[in-house]
Amino acid sequence: MLQEEKLQQFLDSALQPPAIKTSEPAERPNSPPLYSSPLDRAIDRHPLTVAPETPIAQVLALMNPMRVSCRLYGEKPHALPSPTKRSCVLVVEDNRPIGIFTERDIVKLTTVAACAVGLTIADVMTRSPITLKQSESQDIFTAIFTLRQHQIRHLPVVDEDSRLLGIITREAIHEALQPVNLLTNLRCAADVMTKDVIWAPKTASALDLAELMVKYRVSCVVIVEEPTQHPQRAIAPIENYQIPIGIVTERDIVQFHALELNLSEIPAARVMSAPLFCISPADSLWSAHQSMQRHCVRRLVVVGSHGELLGVVSVTSLPQVFNQSEMYGTIELLQQAVDDRASQLQEANELLQQEILERQRAQEALRQAHDDLKKQVEERTAQLLESNELLRRDIIKRQRVEEALRRKQACLKNQAQQLEQTVRKLQQTQTQLVQTEKMSSLGQMIAGIAHEINNPVNFIYGNLSHARHYIKELFQLLELYQQHYSEPVSEIREAAAQMEVDFLVEDLSKIMSSMQVGTERIRQIVVSMRNFSRSDQSNIKLVDIHEGLDSTLLILQHRLKAHGAHPAIDIIKEYGNLPLIECCGGQINQVFMNIIGNAIDALDEEIQKGEWARRDGKNLPPSNPSSPVTFPTITIRTEVVGGDFVAIRISDNGRGIPEEIRRQLFDPFFTTKPVGKGTGLGLSISYHLVVEQHGGRLECVSEAGRGTEFAIEIPIVSCH
Numbered sequence: 258m259l260q261e262e263k264l265q266q267f268l269d270s271a272l273q274p275p276a277i278k279t280s281e282p283a284e285r286p287n288s289p290p291l292y293s294s295p296l297d298r299a300i301d302r303h304p305l306t307v308a309p310e311t312p313i314a315q316v317l318a319l320m321n322p323m324r325v326s327c328r329l330y331g332e333k334p335h336a337l338p339s340p341t342k343r344s345c346v347l348v349v350e351d352n353r354p355i356g357i358f359t360e361r362d363i364v365k366l367t368t369v370a371a372c373a374v375g376l377t378i379a380d381v382m383t384r385s386p387i388t389l390k391q392s393e394s395q396d397i398f399t400a401i402f403t404l405r406q407h408q409i410r411h412l413p414v415v416d417e418d419s420r421l422l423g424i425i426t427r428e429a430i431h432e433a434l435q436p437v438n439l440l441t442n443l444r445c446a447a448d449v450m451t452k453d454v455i456w457a458p459k460t461a462s463a464l465d466l467a468e469l470m471v472k473y474r475v476s477c478v479v480i481v482e483e484p485t486q487h488p489q490r491a492i493a494p495i496e497n498y499q500i501p502i503g504i505v506t507e508r509d510i511v512q513f514h515a516l517e518l519n520l521s522e523i524p525a526a527r528v529m530s531a532p533l534f535c536i537s538p539a540d541s542l543w544s545a546h547q548s549m550q551r552h553c554v555r556r557l558v559v560v561g562s563h564g565e566l567l568g569v570v571s572v573t574s575l576p577q578v579f580n581q582s583e584m585y586g587t588i589e590l591l592q593q594a595v596d597d598r599a600s601q602l603q604e605a606n607e608l609l610q611q612e613i614l615e616r617q618r619a620q621e622a623l624r625q626a627h628d629d630l631k632k633q634v635e636e637r638t639a640q641l642l643e644s645n646e647l648l649r650r651d652i653i654k655r656q657r658v659e660e661a662l663r664r665k666q667a668c669l670k671n672q673a674q675q676l677e678q679t680v681r682k683l684q685q686t687q688t689q690l691v692q693t694e695k696m697s698s699l700g701q702m703i704a705g706i707a708h709e710i711n712n713p714v715n716f717i718y719g720n721l722s723h724a725r726h727y728i729k730e731l732f733q734l735l736e737l738y739q740q741h742y743s744e745p746v747s748e749i750r751e752a753a754a755q756m757e758v759d760f761l762v763e764d765l766s767k768i769m770s771s772m773q774v775g776t777e778r779i780r781q782i783v784v785s786m787r788n789f790s791r792s793d794q795s796n797i798k799l800v801d802i803h804e805g806l807d808s809t810l811l812i813l814q815h816r817l818k819a820h821g822a823h824p825a826i827d828i829i830k831e832y833g834n835l836p837l838i839e840c841c842g843g844q845i846n847q848v849f850m851n852i853i854g855n856a857i858d859a860l861d862e863e864i865q866k867g868e869w870a871r872r873d874g875k876n877l878p879p880s881n882p883s884s885p886v887t888f889p890t891i892t893i894r895t896e897v898v899g900g901d902f903v904a905i906r907i908s909d910n911g912r913g914i915p916e917e918i919r920r921q922l923f924d925p926f927f928t929t930k931p932v933g934k935g936t937g938l939g940l941s942i943s944y945h946l947v948v949e950q951h952g953g954r955l956e957c958v959s960e961a962g963r964g965t966e967f968a969i970e971i972p973i974v975s976c977h
Contacts, residue, residue: 301425302422303423307349308378312376316358319346320511348378353419358382392417413425452568463518500565506555533558538568605669626644805846809846816857824888829893833895845946847943891907902970908966
């Protein structure tokens with residue numbers, strides 16, 4: 258019965274989607290270019306390390322934080338482990354790595370009849386791990402080559418004295434090599450999928466699955482409908498194909514082992530992850546990458562037209578084609594083509610100059626001949642007329658040739674200008690892709706934070722009602738004692754007087770109510786963070802505009818509050834009755850973030866100039882007494898326009914925007930902010946998302962001294 262309760266708690270906790278980790282650093286003005294692929298971006302500087310004499314049980318607890326969060330009632334609490342699950346532990350001595358212990362080693366331990374009770378990490382670790390020395394000549398592609406050469410998933414990094422600096426994993430390399438390859442739409446899942454897949458029936462036990470992983474050295478087993486043969490590799494004729502229904506990974510086995518469950522009694526149907534996320538072999542690798550991001554999974558099952566198992570595509574196989582070097586190799590080829598074309602144009606211009614010189618020399622010779630002919634006009638009149646006619650024809654021919662040469666030169670100049678415009682457009686597109694990737698990473702980071710906060714908050718929130726009930730019963734028991742033992746002994750009376758029992762009873766109820774209100778507030782914040790960080794940024798779905806606005810305001814709440822001499826910025830919501838609209842929720846949230854953030858920047862600039870001030874906890878009026886509003890304010894209005902569009906108007910009562918600046922607001926790279934504080938792409942990308950992506954309208958209405966309003970109109974029914 259205890260085993261069943263542990264299993265159910267693990268399955269309940271597994272329903273929460275995993276957080277997506279991102280290690281992409283914020284862009285700095287002096288940061289190195291992306292094409293350099295520095296090794297530092299992929300190094301985890303804080304790996305999990307233990308001493309050789311550490312007990313194996315303590316190592317398992319450090320690698321599996323769920324061992325504490327899933328503790329049953331009545332069990333003794335363990336020491337709190339690291340809040341992040343780790344796939345490996347480095348064994349160090351004098352800060353030098355002497356061994357490594359991974360999840361695959363844990364799976365091996367589960368297949369041994371006698372468990373590793375009483376052993377230390379030095380007894381089971383893999384000794385003398387492969388390491389990489391950090392130097393200026395080493396880059397991220399050296400780490401990729403080392404991982405592939407030795408077929409490992411963890412690579413410790415050491416300095417010249419072999420002291421540990423950090424660790425590199427394939428996941429970290431995959432995140433460091435963003436943005437993804439532009440050519441992945443030309444590659445399909447069949448090019449990189451693992452065809453030799455280990456499968457097992459749903460009646461197999463978890464111990465059988467662990468033994469299969471150890472035997473074939475794989476990290477997952479696909480669960481299929483009951484086969485006619487014993488578990489084997491997925492190599493079968495079409496009439497005997499297997500239908501996949503679930504999947505079990507090494508991490509699942511590790512987590513069940515951490516719960517101290519009997520793996521031989523747990524069927525695969527109970528532990529497998531279902532339903533499966535499947536793709537066809539003809540799907541592009543970009544589609545596979547987006548599907549993994551959308552469903553927060555690391556593996557996709559490749560199935561045929563009949564639903565049969567063909568292979569598996571994992572996130573570790575994607576870096577082979579999601580390679581940054583291929584993208585920049587393509588850009589270098591384009592640049593080389595431009596250079597070659599420019600070189601050809603230069604050679605053509607030199608030939609034209611030579612031809613022009615030759616024509617000028619010919620004309621000079623003709624003029625000289627004409628002068629000579631004039632001297633002989635009396636003697637050779639007939640010959641002169643004939644020669645003049647020939648010369649006239651030759652001059653006309655030369656003029657036509659020169660005109661053709663001028664047209665050709667103009668055409669070549671026009672082509673050179675077009676090539677230059679193409680290069681600028683490529684640079685602009687690349688910058689916009691980087692900005693979009695930053696917003697995507699921000700959404701993923703917020704989603705991960707919301708998930709990590711949600712688990713402990715739900716645990717506290719779920720236990721508050723029980724705690725309130727237990728306290729109520731204790732109070733009732735205390736009242737019964739007071740009723741039946743109205744004259745307690747002197748020692749109890751002194752203790753009750755010292756503790757102030759009546760005040761304790763009254764104050765404890767207030768404390769429980771405050772805790773209830775606090776946990777409710779945290780849950781509302783987590784819901785708003787999840788709404789803002791939608792994972793369906795490229796999918797058209799029904800979206801509540803008010804929900805997106807509220808989520809954006811919650812993310813920017815820290816910039817709206819008063820602090821020190823900085824007054825608070827008031828938010829006025831005049832929401833209309835809006836229907837759900839068909840749009841990409843994540844992209845619309847990005848537009849709200851850009852526009853509201855710019856409004857806050859404008860008001861902050863006026864506050865720094867002394868337009869508003871704060872004293873004794875109150876906002877003071879601006880220096881301009883004719884202003885109708887006496888405090889910095891952002892107003893958001895929503896309404897339905899014409900029955901087909903939803904209008905969102907975001908306005909502030911700042912100084913406004915002059916006409917010469919307002920004409921350039923939506924131009925790429927145009928900004929009035931100081932260097933390092935703005936890229937000039939926020940409003941340009943917002944205009945692209947609203948107008949080109951959703952078929953809507955984005956306008957700015959502003960006058961100097963009268964504030965600024967941005968009007969967004971989005972069709973209720975998507976036109977795409």
